């Protein structure tokens with residue numbers, strides 16, 4: 247044995263006969279019928295509170311003061327984002343908005359001037375002639391206002407995509423770097439997807455909504471100002487006319503939010519079926535076992551429900567609108583009666599009265615818009631808040647940074663008494679693991695499922711940090727080094743490698759941080775060593791072939807072919823440490839043999855340390871050392887021959903696998919590459 251291990255004092259344990267996790271079976275027989283999804287009565291239950299819909303309908307349940315109280319904060323937030331994204335356009339939008347509101351108010355005053363001339367004494371042609379200058383003024387104000395509004399829209403069109411791009415880039419930059427253990431948390435997944443799906447979408451929408459909110463608020467203020475100038479008693483009259491309209495608008499906005507929430511929940515349920523029916527990956531299985539019929543039936547059942555729901559919501563909305571108009575109409579009637587009384591009493595000239603009617607109409611429409619948009623802004627801002635909160639949380643979960651960079655060459659990696667327990671777990675995944683890896687060595691990790699091999703590999707890759715013990719590169723603790731610089735010096739090839747929907751060449755270079763630049767000779771050597779050269783050669787377009795059926799002209803690879811590309815990607819990286827976590831599980835036996843030959847003998851860097859995790863023990867016999875994991879510890883360590891001679895766990899597993907093959911492999915007594923889990 248070449249490496250001290252923490253094997254039990256009583257010697258190496260014998261082979262296991264029963265699975266450690268087996269337990270008595272208590273599962274009853276399944277029922278004869280089962281619903282395909284939620285029943286009619288509870289179609290949206292459980293969906294409404296799902297992570298992606300938590301804020302849907304929030305505006306419907308918030309009180310009016312709650313909505314109003316949040317508006318200044320939201321406006322300030324959007325203003326800040328806009329300012330950071332594009333100062334000139336933000337300033338233009340604000341100034342144009344203010345000037346446009348002033349033009350609206352001046353236009354109203356000029357209209358009263360026109361009415362004043364039209365309602366004065368004298369022959370009609372004279373009255374019209376006298377009103378012409380005021381009419382030109384009204385036209386001038388209206389034209390200027392139109393130009394200013396175009397200025398607001400142009401500035402908004404400039405600033406909105408910038409806000410979205412800035413938010414999206416920052417969001418993706420942060421979330422792409424968050425530490426692995428945080429990403430593996432289920433809540434994290436929910437939060438990130440919510441921020442991506444909804445937060446970014448509403449961040450774009452909310453800019454226009456805040457502009458509309460400001461425009462409506464300014465118009466309302468302008469109207470109040472004009473009425474105050476005409477006669478101070480008109481101000482309470484404005485209030486009297488707008489309050490019923492406001493109440494109706496609040497009710498109708500809330501009803502719309504409630505109905506949207508339900509409609510959205512139903513839509514999402516339906517989309518599960520359309521996704522499955524359209525999905526390329528599911529296509530073969532759906533067709534081979536006639537599952538389409540079952541999915542289409544369920545889809546039809548749900549769409550019928552949606553159609554009924556749509557009609558119900560439409561009728562409700564129409565009735566609510568009618569009720570709103572009736573309430574608003576009563577308010578307007580009372581207002582006009584009061585106005586008539588003021589005119590009869592001689593408090594107000596006729597022209598001012600007519601101007602007041604105009605102003606009140608503008609005030610009512612501004613308030614309705616204000617209330618509708620305020621509800622939209624309130625609810626959508628919750629999603630934007632979520633997005634910003636995820637960004638903030640991501641900043642706290644970034645890997646450690648340091649001036650100390652991982653070296654390009656390493657003679658020795660020492661792992662000493664490393665402990666690691668996954669968050670939320672009681673049992674440690676690694677419970678005091680020690681070993682040394684030397685430059686140029688190939689070391690295999692073997693052991694039962696769940697014994698800690700992959701966790702140990704991820705620790706070596708710098709993806710997790712040891713909670714106790716240390717991992718040192720030539721004596722320097724990796725925790726003192728910049729985490730990303732360590733990760734860059736380690737190449738990982740995992741069992742289920744990412745299938746990048748890019749060209750074959752980009753799939754090989756992506757691990758070095760580029761999709762577009764390649765070192766041709768190195769790429770060819772890596773592809774050859776992994777057996778991926780044959781895969782690429784057979785593709786139309788070869789290196790440039792797009793590896794995704796989702797795109798026009800894209801190619802589909804088999805699982806084994808993808809594995810070869812992934813191994814080539816790992817070999818292409820100029821890594822100090824190459825970690826292969828069962829990369830050949832989906833390869834055919836000759837391909838698997840070729841990859842192990844390449845890893846053992848054809849590596850591109852002779853000083854590279856290679857760690858190989860495999861359940862197929864035939865592939866590890868030629869490794870310099872084999873570490874046997876059990877329950878988060880290393881229980882045996884040595885070469886194949888040493889471990890076979892020791893007659894412990896490894897020997898038992900190997901003999902079990904070997905007994906599954908009639909003929910030996912490239913060593914006497916060793917199994918040919920094939921699958922037989924220990």
Ligand SMILES: Nc1ncnc2c1ncn2[C@@H]1O[C@H](COP(=O)(O)OP(=O)(O)OP(=O)(O)O)[C@@H](O)[C@H]1O
Nearest residue numbers: 430668671675693694695696697698699700701702
């Ligand atoms: N992301 C994770 N979160 C929580 N627990 C985990 C996570 N990954 C692994 N574990 C647990 O840690 C223990 C060790 O798992 P690990 O994947 O390291 O084992 P392994 O030896 O690589 O297994 P296998 O041969 O099945 O790949 C197991 O109990 C497993 O359930």
